[in-house]
Amino acid sequence: MYKVGVIGDRDSIIGFRALGMSVHDAATPAEAETLLHQLADEQFAVIFITEQLAESNLPLLRELRSRKLPAVIPIPSIAGTTGLGMFQVRESVKKAVGMDIFAQDEANQAEKE
Amino acid sequence: MAKRQVNPNRMELLRLKKQLVTARRGHKLLKDKRDELMRQFLDLIRANRALRIKVEQLIAAANQDMLLARAVMDSATLETALMAGKESLTLDIDTRNIMSVNVPVFASLFEVTGELEGLPYGMASTAGELDQAILALHEAFPVMLELAEVEKSAQLLADEIEKTRRRVNSLEYILIPELISQIRSITMKMDENERGNLTRLMKVKDMIVKQAIEKARALDVAQ
Numbered sequence: 001m002y003k004v005g006v007i008g009d010r011d012s013i014i015g016f017r018a019l020g021m022s023v024h025d026a027a028t029p030a031e032a033e034t035l036l037h038q039l040a041d042e043q044f045a046v047i048f049i050t051e052q053l054a055e056s057n058l059p060l061l062r063e064l065r066s067r068k069l070p071a072v073i074p075i076p077s078i079a080g081t082t083g084l085g086m087f088q089v090r091e092s093v094k095k096a097v098g099m100d101i102f103a104q105d106e107a108n109q110a111e112k113e
Numbered sequence: 114m115a116k117r118q119v120n121p122n123r124m125e126l127l128r129l130k131k132q133l134v135t136a137r138r139g140h141k142l143l144k145d146k147r148d149e150l151m152r153q154f155l156d157l158i159r160a161n162r163a164l165r166i167k168v169e170q171l172i173a174a175a176n177q178d179m180l181l182a183r184a185v186m187d188s189a190t191l192e193t194a195l196m197a198g199k200e201s202l203t204l205d206i207d208t209r210n211i212m213s214v215n216v217p218v219f220a221s222l223f224e225v226t227g228e229l230e231g232l233p234y235g236m237a238s239t240a241g242e243l244d245q246a247i248l249a250l251h252e253a254f255p256v257m258l259e260l261a262e263v264e265k266s267a268q269l270l271a272d273e274i275e276k277t278r279r280r281v282n283s284l285e286y287i288l289i290p291e292l293i294s295q296i297r298s299i300t301m302k303m304d305e306n307e308r309g310n311l312t313r314l315m316k317v318k319d320m321i322v323k324q325a326i327e328k329a330r331a332l333d334v335a336q
Binding site: 018075 | 196203206215217258
């Protein structure tokens with residue numbers, strides 16, 4: 001049985017507690033790093049982490065990326081999205097394709113808006 | 114590119130030719146693998162982008178509800194209410210095999226039950242806004258899980274594609290050209306030896322003929 005964890009500032013993540021997820025609040029990036037290390041070695045299948053905290057722990061995220069479990073997924077915090085999640089998606093594309101094939105799409109979308 | 118020194122003999126040539134055939138076959142296979150991985154990856158990444166946009170919207174909505182709840186309730190009550198539930202959420206994990214990359218498939222036990230089995234706190238001390246916020250999160254959760262699955266799969270596939278591409282390139286641009294040049298240099302060397310041998314034989318034959326002629330002449334003179 002695997003668990004689902006959430007790491008973030010208290011305000012952003014407290015709601016997930018009501019869904020039965022394992023919620024860990026971290027105020028600083030360093031705390032988040034320790035938590036991430038700890039959760040990664042336990043039976044966690046998915047760890048949601050707020051984008052703000054993910055951003056300051058990118059090296060660790062990259063390290064966990066190639067592991068089958070857990071899946072570390074950045075989510076927007078209460079302050080809104082920083083675009084990190086989408087940035088990571090595009091990074092995957094760059095890695096696989098060798099170039100950002102969605103850059104054009106996004107530019108078009110921005111133009112429309 | 115540093116060339117490896119090889120012995121120019123027939124056995125070496127046969128060995129290299131065999132190796133070239135294997136390398137070519139491997140190259141073709143890996144190329145096919147890369148193409149198929151890429152096709153799968155592009156499907157996944159499209160889904161990933163769509164899901165991420167959806168999740169970001171859903172969470173933003175839930176956060177707004179939560180903000181409202183915070184506004185009408187004092188934070189102590191809110192936190193006690195939320196912390197009351199237990200960590201009951203567990204996942205079953207299956208793996209799916211995409212071109213021999215094992216990716217996880219998450220099945221939530223919570224999804225099986227369908228509806229949220231009542232809110233984990235009492236109704237008396239909490240505001241309706243909080244219920245709204247939790248329901249919004251509950252709605253977002255299956256999508257988040259799907260996102261997690263797709264995003265992880267896409268990441269693993271991206272890594273595999275990168276690895277495969279490197280292999281393809283190193284075969285195509287390093288190993289195969291090197292083998293070809295080695296084979297070429299061996300054939301050249303062997304041809305050269307062959308020519309050398311031939312000229313030597315011709316020379317020897319000339320010498321023998323010359324000797325025979327001289328012998329015949331000497332005999333003629335004697336007679």
